[in-house]
Amino acid sequence: MPKWTAADVPRQDGRTIVVTGANSGIGLEAARELARAGARVVMAVRTPEKGHAAAAGLSGDVEVRELDLASLASVRSFAADLAGPVDVLINNAGVMALPHRTTADGFEMQFGTNHLGHFALTGLLLGRLRDRVVTLSSGAHRIGRIDFDDLQHEKSYRRWEAYGQSKLANLLFTYELQRRLIAAGSPLRAVACHPGYAATNLQFHTESFQDAAMGLFNKVFAQSSAMGALPTLYAATVPDIPPAAFVGPDGLGEQRGHPKLVGSSGRSKDEVAAARLWTESERLTGVIYAFDAASPASA
Numbered sequence: 001m002p003k004w005t006a007a008d009v010p011r012q013d014g015r016t017i018v019v020t021g022a023n024s025g026i027g028l029e030a031a032r033e034l035a036r037a038g039a040r041v042v043m044a045v046r047t048p049e050k051g052h053a054a055a056a057g058l059s060g061d062v063e064v065r066e067l068d069l070a071s072l073a074s075v076r077s078f079a080a081d082l083a084g085p086v087d088v089l090i091n092n093a094g095v096m097a098l099p100h101r102t103t104a105d106g107f108e109m110q111f112g113t114n115h116l117g118h119f120a121l122t123g124l125l126l127g128r129l130r131d132r133v134v135t136l137s138s139g140a141h142r143i144g145r146i147d148f149d150d151l152q153h154e155k156s157y158r159r160w161e162a163y164g165q166s167k168l169a170n171l172l173f174t175y176e177l178q179r180r181l182i183a184a185g186s187p188l189r190a191v192a193c194h195p196g197y198a199a200t201n202l203q204f205h206t207e208s209f210q211d212a213a214m215g216l217f218n219k220v221f222a223q224s225s226a227m228g229a230l231p232t233l234y235a236a237t238v239p240d241i242p243p244a245a246f247v248g249p250d251g252l253g254e255q256r257g258h259p260k261l262v263g264s265s266g267r268s269k270d271e272v273a274a275a276r277l278w279t280e281s282e283r284l285t286g287v288i289y290a291f292d293a294a295s296p297a298s299a
Contacts, residue, residue, distance in 0.1 A: 003250075003258035006230065009237050012039035016086050017236065018125075020067060020118070021093025023054040025200030026136070027172055029229035030236070035060030037237070042086075044078060044093075060214075069117025070103035072285060079124035086128050088236050091118035091135040091170075100157040107284065108152040110159075114166035119173055120285040127293030132189040133177065134235045137170040137246070139194055139254060142265045144168030146273055151280065165197060171246070171264055171275060176274035178244040184291035189243045191286045192264075193235040196249035196256050197221060197229025222248075223256040234259035 017034050020084030021027040022043035035041045035058050042190035044067035045051035065082065094114045103112035142165030145184035149155075153162050170192060177190040199222035231247040237244055241247075246264050267273070282288050 004228070004230065004260075005258065006033045006233060009033055009037045009233055010202050010239065013035040013238065015088065016040045016042065017085065017088040017090065018042045018044055018082070018086050019090045019092055020069065020121070021046075022122065023051045025225045026195050026198060026229045026232060027090075027097055028054050028094040030092065030227045030232045031062065031234055032058050033229070035062050038098075039087075042082065046093075067093075067121075067233060068104075069113045069121070069135070069187055070109060072105050072117075073119055074104075075120045076124065078100050079121060082125070082128075084128070085130050086125055087131045088134045089122060090236055091122065091127060091133065092230060092232065094166075097159040097163050099159065100153070102152075106152075106164060106196075108154075108157070110162045110166045111151060111153075111169065114163075115173065116281060116285055117123070117168070120179070120287040121283045122212060123282075123285075123287040124288045126291070129188055129294065130192075131142035131245035132191060132236070132241075133172050133174075134189070134232060135174050135192050136232065137174075137194050137264075138163075138167040139196070139248070140164045141167040141171050141194075141268060145267065146172070146277060148276060148280070168268060170294075171268035172274040172277050173281070174272070175244050175245075175269065179271070179274075180291055181294060182243070182277075184294060186291065186294040186296055189241070191235045191241055191243070191245045191247070193231035193247040193259075194254070194262075195231055196223060196251070196254055198223050198225050198256075200225050200228065208210075221255075227256065231259040234235070248266070 017039045022031040023045040040061040043064045046068045052270045067078040067159035174192040235247045248254040248262040250260040
């Protein structure tokens with residue numbers, strides 16, 4: 001059976017797709033293919049100048065809008081200014097293994113950007129979503145643990161543990177969102193994906209010797225960002241993808257290859273932890289999900 005590629009993306013004419021972090025890497029490659037397939041693509045980027053430069057190399061209907069996921073004020077402004085329905089929201093943007101720093105709202109940067117920013121964005125757009133929410137996780141979710149006594153890593157900060165926590169949070173959020181959508185009778189789907197090991201700019205912001213090491217590994221071991229974007233494209237466009245699906249590469253260790261449905265860790269399926277994280281995320285962001293707005297009538 002032929003492997004799924006970007007050439008298999010169904011036509012997206014008449015659909016609006018928001019991609020966060022779309023100015024480089026996997027987000028840019030996803031935006032490129034979605035626009036090529038006929039979608040109106042909203043490139044939600046932290047730095048509009050970089051977004052416009054990236055958009056200049058794309059064909060199709062694309063627009064650039066400012067969105068800083070490390071600022072809840074920016075998230076609210078983006079959601080308020082975005083007009084019309086959104087068929088697909090792709091929560092792609094992220095940071096990895098940074099030195100300790102905090103967001104504009106005082107959250108640990110990786111948890112605040114990768115999870116809380118996207119949690120808030122999804123909730124604010126919920127009443128306008130028509131098809132699905134795609135959230136990018138990582139194989140690193142398997143090393144993640146949710147420490148409810150130290151979500152912001154104020155007691156002890158280890159960059160990779162913090163990254164793993166944020167990526168586990170992405171999956172807990174996806175699975176809990178799907179449970180709540182089903183309970184509300186909504187036709188929306190929440191799905192997740194991970195790119196395997198793909199060469200992107202994500203690996204060059206540790207501000208340590210690890211930047212050089214990962215740069216070397218990128219050249220030797222990593223697949224391209226175009227290949228890394230395939231799970232995102234699959235999750236965002238395959239018509240019959242099941243709710244709460246997790247998509248990753250089909251190669252050894254899910255590090256590279258073509259997209260397929262994959263499994264996730266036992267901790268990612270902990271419904272008690274997911275519900276607790278949801279409550280805490282609503283408290284921290286001030287965004288309360290209105291599931292009555294995500295009814296079949298809005299689809």
